[in-house]
Amino acid sequence: MASRSRRTTKSTPAKAVGLTDVLRALSADAALSLVEHLAAAGCLPAARLTCRCLRQLVDGDVQELKLKVEWDSVPLWLEGKASLSHFTRLSTVTLELLDDKDEETGSLSSLLTLPFVKEPLATRQGIDTLTVTIWGAPSQHPAAAISGPAFLGLAALLPRLESLDLSGLSTASLECGPADLHVMYQGLSGLPCLEELALRTPSHLPGVQALANTLITLRLGVNNKFGNDNEDCDTWIDPATVQALVQLTSLRCLWLTRFALEEDEDEVDEDEPGAAGGLLGLLCHLPPALEVLCLPQCRLDVWELEGTAAVQHFEGNSYLRQGRITALELSSLSEAPVLPTLARDVLLRCSALGPRLERLHLTSVLVDGLRAGEDCEPVRALLQRCDRVEPAKELRAGPACSLEDLLWAHEALGPPSLISLYGLPAEWHSISFYLGNGPQAAQAPLPDPATVLQKAVQRLPSAQPGTAGRGAGGQGPSRVLLLHGPAAGKLARRKPANLAKGVAALSSRLADPALLRGAQALPPAAAVLLECGEAEGAAAAVERAARAEGYEVARVPRGVTPITRDVHYLRAVAQQPGQPFTSHEALAWALRPVVEEAWAAATHLSLRQRLEWALRVRKAVAGLPAFVAC
Numbered sequence: 001m002a003s004r005s006r007r008t009t010k011s012t013p014a015k016a017v018g019l020t021d022v023l024r025a026l027s028a029d030a031a032l033s034l035v036e037h038l039a040a041a042g043c044l045p046a047a048r049l050t051c052r053c054l055r056q057l058v059d060g061d062v063q064e065l066k067l068k069v070e071w072d073s074v075p076l077w078l079e080g081k082a083s084l085s086h087f088t089r090l091s092t093v094t095l096e097l098l099d100d101k102d103e104e105t106g107s108l109s110s111l112l113t114l115p116f117v118k119e120p121l122a123t124r125q126g127i128d129t130l131t132v133t134i135w136g137a138p139s140q141h142p143a144a145a146i147s148g149p150a151f152l153g154l155a156a157l158l159p160r161l162e163s164l165d166l167s168g169l170s171t172a173s174l175e176c177g178p179a180d181l182h183v184m185y186q187g188l189s190g191l192p193c194l195e196e197l198a199l200r201t202p203s204h205l206p207g208v209q210a211l212a213n214t215l216i217t218l219r220l221g222v223n224n225k226f227g228n229d230n231e232d233c234d235t236w237i238d239p240a241t242v243q244a245l246v247q248l249t250s251l252r253c254l255w256l257t258r259f260a261l262e263e264d265e266d267e268v269d270e271d272e273p274g275a276a277g278g279l280l281g282l283l284c285h286l287p288p289a290l291e292v293l294c295l296p297q298c299r300l301d302v303w304e305l306e307g308t309a310a311v312q313h314f315e316g317n318s319y320l321r322q323g324r325i326t327a328l329e330l331s332s333l334s335e336a337p338v339l340p341t342l343a344r345d346v347l348l349r350c351s352a353l354g355p356r357l358e359r360l361h362l363t364s365v366l367v368d369g370l371r372a373g374e375d376c377e378p379v380r381a382l383l384q385r386c387d388r389v390e391p392a393k394e395l396r397a398g399p400a401c402s403l404e405d406l407l408w409a410h411e412a413l414g415p416p417s418l419i420s421l422y423g424l425p426a427e428w429h430s431i432s433f434y435l436g437n438g439p440q441a442a443q444a445p446l447p448d449p450a451t452v453l454q455k456a457v458q459r460l461p462s463a464q465p466g467t468a469g470r471g472a473g474g475q476g477p478s479r480v481l482l483l484h485g486p487a488a489g490k491l492a493r494r495k496p497a498n499l500a501k502g503v504a505a506l507s508s509r510l511a512d513p514a515l516l517r518g519a520q521a522l523p524p525a526a527a528v529l530l531e532c533g534e535a536e537g538a539a540a541a542v543e544r545a546a547r548a549e550g551y552e553v554a555r556v557p558r559g560v561t562p563i564t565r566d567v568h569y570l571r572a573v574a575q576q577p578g579q580p581f582t583s584h585e586a587l588a589w590a591l592r593p594v595v596e597e598a599w600a601a602a603t604h605l606s607l608r609q610r611l612e613w614a615l616r617v618r619k620a621v622a623g624l625p626a627f628v629a630c
Helices: 019-025 028-040 044-048 052-061 074-078 108-116 121-126 149-157 178-188 239-246 278-284 338-345 376-384 403-412 449-459 486-492 496-507 538-548 582-600 607-622
Strands: 064-069 092-098 129-135 163-168 196-199 217-221 253-257 292-303 309-321 324-332 359-366 394-397 418-422 430-434 480-484 516-522 527-532 552-556 564-567 571-574
Touching: 019 052, 028 044, 028 052, 044 052, 064 108, 074 108, 092 108, 108 149, 149 178, 163 217, 239 278, 278 292, 292 338, 309 338, 324 338, 338 359, 338 376, 394 403, 403 607, 418 607, 430 582, 430 607, 449 582, 449 607, 480 486, 480 538, 480 582, 486 496, 486 516, 486 527, 496 516, 496 538, 516 538, 516 582, 527 538, 527 582, 538 552, 582 607
Parallel strands: 064 092, 092 129, 129 163, 163 196, 196 217, 217 253, 253 292, 324 359, 359 394, 394 418
Antiparallel strands: 292 309, 309 324, 418 430, 480 527, 480 552, 516 527, 564 571
């Protein structure tokens, strides 16, 4: 019997696939997506050290780099060990220059050009956007500042630069003498593609007319959302600034960030009546080709009856055509009605505003006094010039707002997306009512103000830590205690003098009086809120003292009481001696959902009825007994 032959085949072992093989197989789009994800995760430096293939992939797709030029990196640039030529698609560079006179790294003028001097022409020609900032302790001596001739070298090294951001250079970091600025702008005028420039202060403007033929966008000011820039105070639009700007014949877009828009009285020259500063002077002498004027985070003095000026903040955009304003977008986020001042002192007086305004959009406006107050006429005059008034996004009702103000503004400026009611309980606490088509809630009658306060207080002990949102204090010991029960009800209903005595009796049981800051009585809810000090164990000590006095005590979670609160965008509110803070923060947190839910359940009522109710609630909160400080 013949045996069946067997044919044996040897299998070839599969070749192992490594990271290099995967990277080489990626399409151009996939490689770019990978680099973008690595950059978003902050992993590019680590990824470049993984292997040569990944480093080449990253370097080939990186379009933006941030270079810190300091004592560690300077030797690398000097020895040619640091190079930009690997980044074949590089177009945007941010330079962070070290300003430290004690380190022998070189002057700022040298550090400005150092990363580019040994780079091939192809690499330098690919860079079209450059941002220069300073880090380290600022030096005040002249040798540390960047000189004008440094920009002659920069222009030669980066011949295709389109955008240059120098807003990170203060007056101490950039030479501002007439000769220095003249040389700087003459150097920059050799850049045929330079269309966008950002400067920190108007003191850097003299000589900018050398860029009149190419400059399309100019940004002036410091884009710093919070706090004050104490180093640079020349944020006024003085006559010299207006004269410099009007010579920029190709300028289409102008940004003035954090400027004072009224005219600086110290700069008024009575011998030259044609010279004017401030926003009014600028709007009367605009660059001829200007199309957009943006005013983010600006301020305007509002003069009060006592002769004092309250600095108020607003933002605005003006759209122009052939020297005339065609559209205005304004947002006032201050506690005083800045809109009437802006209309009366600037807009209605400037030559850029013709007899008609095509479009007006007040995105956020304080409506106090707009119905019948003394400031209503300028606003009405501005509205009469408008062909179209777009509905406001937000109407804000401050402490002086009446029902008539809200109803008039709703008709003349609205209907808005929301109405914000301030003063619940402090002037910076607000509750917003949305007027659009939101989720439908079951209809219910509006509760009386006392019931609103009762429901709000009931929420406090059950609050979840960390629910206060922005500025919340997070986990940790409570800052506020809630006294409730019969004894607390009697204390809350006492007259002010007797209430103070009751709080003093509780405080006398403490080893340190600073453990208790004060008390806020809530008579409608038969409760009292106690503010505890910041010392360790303060809440526990106050709780023991309160229980010894016969009160029932519940803790309000720390998360509903922030350490500080940002108000709008240029002011922060923090705890002040003798003033309520955490107790009012807790009350504001508890009131907000109760009031908003009641509003949402009353859509069957007219807007007037709901606004009347909301104002009654605010009046009841404002009528609570004064805070008793310890």
